């Protein structure tokens with residue numbers, strides 16, 4: 057495993073630690089502050105992620121325990137910023153006591169409100185993942201310990217599963233629930249019960265109304281469902297049948313701003329199963345769906361267009377069609393967009409017009425990859441443009457959200473900065489900040505983009521390239 061080499065001297069110095077040192081703050085200073093900053097705001101002038109105000113600190117403490125034990129690598133978002141670095145595992149250099157002390161410090165320092173950590177939690181986490189050798193990726197660890205969602209419309213949600221064969225919604229007061237579970241996702245998702253037939257679920261929680269107003273609800277259900285506010289049924293579909301427009305349940309209800317106790321009932325007999333719930337304020341047009349399922353008869357979810365707002369570049373960190381797996385999308389104001397490949401260290405696609413419709417990943421479970429939301433797509437490169445030893449070292453963003461990619465090999469370091477230009481152009485500035493041998497870089501293989509030639513980078517002389525779409 058490759059560590060960030062410039063931190064190694066610090067890690068080495070930790071062997072001088074007197075063995076009786078137990079103080080969390082002191083241990084933090086020795087084991088974490090080189091990378092995360094003594095003030096928790098992220099080392100390397102903010103090129104490394106913060107622990108102060110990080111949402112990774114909150115919720116289940118086993119998440120941070122697991123990260124300290126095994127490390128973390130690859131793309132990650134912390135406090136609204138993206139990183140793509142590597143934290144080395146710490147389990148060989150820290151005792152269970154030390155991890156407990158450090159995390160009890162980190163979880164409460166700098167205004168953080170993380171959980172208390174007990175040494176048993178460290179012990180259990182350590183044995184649970186004893187076989188794991190590789191650092192986590194953010195995706196992997198968030199599947200096990202999801203971050204607490206902030207802006208959901210369903211809070212304090214619990215679900216109870218009932219088993220039985222019914223042809224309409226049962227009388228739940230006469231049935232016995234199998235189990236009760238907390239649902240932290242803030243959405244109604246029947247698939248979490250992992251059942252196929254002859255069951256019913258009741259969810260209870262708070263619907264967080266954005267303001268005091270009259271609201272309209274709609275449910276589509278296969279087979280039966282009911283939405284209740286304060287003991288009053290607002291929408292109902294009963295009996296056996298498919299989710300269909302003609303079988304929708306609709307109703308209106310006045311709600312006060314903030315939490316309103318909500319109850320949802322669902323019954324499935326056999327065959328297809330789904331439960332879709334949406335709401336809107338009376339007089340507004342768009343539905344907000346608070347379920348994993350979506351209304352029947354539509355081609356996929358409503359689009360969520362990612363649009364650069366307030367002159368700032370937006371980032372899309374997920375699979376993009378036609379691009380290598382580790383590609384990052386940038387939607388620049390001015391409507392020229394870029395997909396940059398961290399595998400090939402090169403721009404792969406440039407397209408004009410709309411950036412990306414992110415609904416597939418944000419609304420559903422993130423299957424498949426997303427196409428650019430435009431037909432004017434130009435392929436620049438499809439393979440690595442540097443010698444094999446060159447590596448992607450992450451990217452930094454300027455205050456406008458424009459990226460600079462960092463590329464490094466044994467013999468050179470190159471920064472590759474992108475920003476929008478006038479009239480459908482992108483301005484790329486490449487600088488060899490370390491190294492002595494000039495290096496030739498292919499710019500584009502596309503006939504529909506200028507320039508098409510290559511450039512030669514010389515040490516410490518920034519080269520500006522202006523890409524124009526034909």
Ligand code: HEC
Nearest residue numbers: 063087088091105106110112128129130139140141142143
């Ligand atoms: C060699 C540098 C280094 C050291 C030492 C280090 N970290 Fe990290 N840490 C990182 C990097 C880099 C990331 C982000 C990894 C990525 O990009 O996937 C990270 C991520 C994290 C995260 C999740 C993201 C966040 O910022 O909240 C936590 C929590 C964390 N580290 C805690 C710690 C603690 C506690 C220690 C000390 C025991 C520690 N780290 C030591 C480099 C380090």
